[in-house]
């Protein structure tokens with residue numbers, strides 16, 4: 001693990017991407033629970049919180065979390081939801097800066113504490129604080145950030161404990177290229193058993209995705225958790241976020257956050273599948289399909305061969321494939337326009353509200369020629 005002091009230099013572009021995803025997800029997550037009449041208290045844990053700001057005063061994860069809570073203070077006061085946040089940082093000097101930055105933010109924005117926000121600061125090793133924190137995480141809807149420097153805390157001891165909880169969404173950060181370089185070394189294998197030969201079957205740029213695929217295999221068969229990757233390339237190194245959640249609403253919101261970050265592939269801060277090249281006709285192979293075109297094609301075929309019969313089937317397929325509802329709606333509308341299918345409503349109703357919340361299920365009927 002690198003011991004570099006984040007506060008002593010500016011965040012790089014890849015770090016900003018990570019922080020934007022962290023923040024945009026909090027922006028979606030907080031109001032979901034604040035506005036739910038059945039939830040009385042929620043928790044946010046930022047276990048590797050850093051110092052609060054970088055050298056240029058750009059906000060790190062803790063300040064971004066506070067900012068997103070601030071944006072919801074009216075709703076929080078109205079609904080009476082108790083918001084609890086725990087910021088943890090191991091290094092004493094960084095911890096001092098963290099506490100100072102957050103306290104300053106709270107004093108500049110007194111409406112946060114007026115709305116009942118409770119912030120807990122901890123200066124502990126994650127390995128020590130986790131067994132205590134997990135008891136809270138098991139009890140309350142929780143958003144958990146694990147912005148570690150390396151990959152150590154992805155081991156089963158923590159990862160599978162989080163999987164056992166019911167209403168936790170987590171965002172892990174890991175240095176995936178460490179695996180590529182050192183994955184076979186004993187210290188790595190003791191921590192996290194990854195089949196490196198398998199992981200290296202795909203090109204280096206896919207290392208984060210390959211690790212995620214192996215993590216999926218480690219989840220119990222009965223798991224309700226889904227995992228999604230977002231690869232972040234910084235110069236020659238590959239890092240990434242692993243998002244995990246058990247509820248389709250959470251998955252939907254994460255995928256919207258990720259596609260907002262990159263509207264070509266929704267899974268990386270660069271053109272991971274060379275989709276840009278696929279826009280042109282290849283002289284020898286014809287037109288190659290981009291990620292969105294591939295998905296549209298698979299959805300179309302599944303509707304035509306009746307594997308997908310309803311808007312619910314289409315919505316489930318869309319999330320499973322790591323896409324957003326609008327990609328599916330566009331294709332289904334196109335199929336209707338082409339006279340291939342018909343359905344009773346004006347729109348295809350492929351979204352969370354219609355399918356899961358309102359349970360409005362419609363069938364897509366194949367038109368006979």
Ligand SMILES: C[S@@+](CC[C@H](N)C(=O)[O-])C[C@H]1O[C@@H](n2cnc3c(N)ncnc32)[C@H](O)[C@@H]1O
Pocket residue numbers: 006019047048049050051052053059060061062088089090091094124125126127147148149
């Ligand atoms: C990638 S940085 C986190 C950056 C932070 N999220 C931000 O936005 O600025 C990882 C942080 O974890 C801290 N850290 C390293 N090992 C730790 C441990 N075992 N427990 C808790 N914190 C640790 C480091 O000092 C560092 O500040």
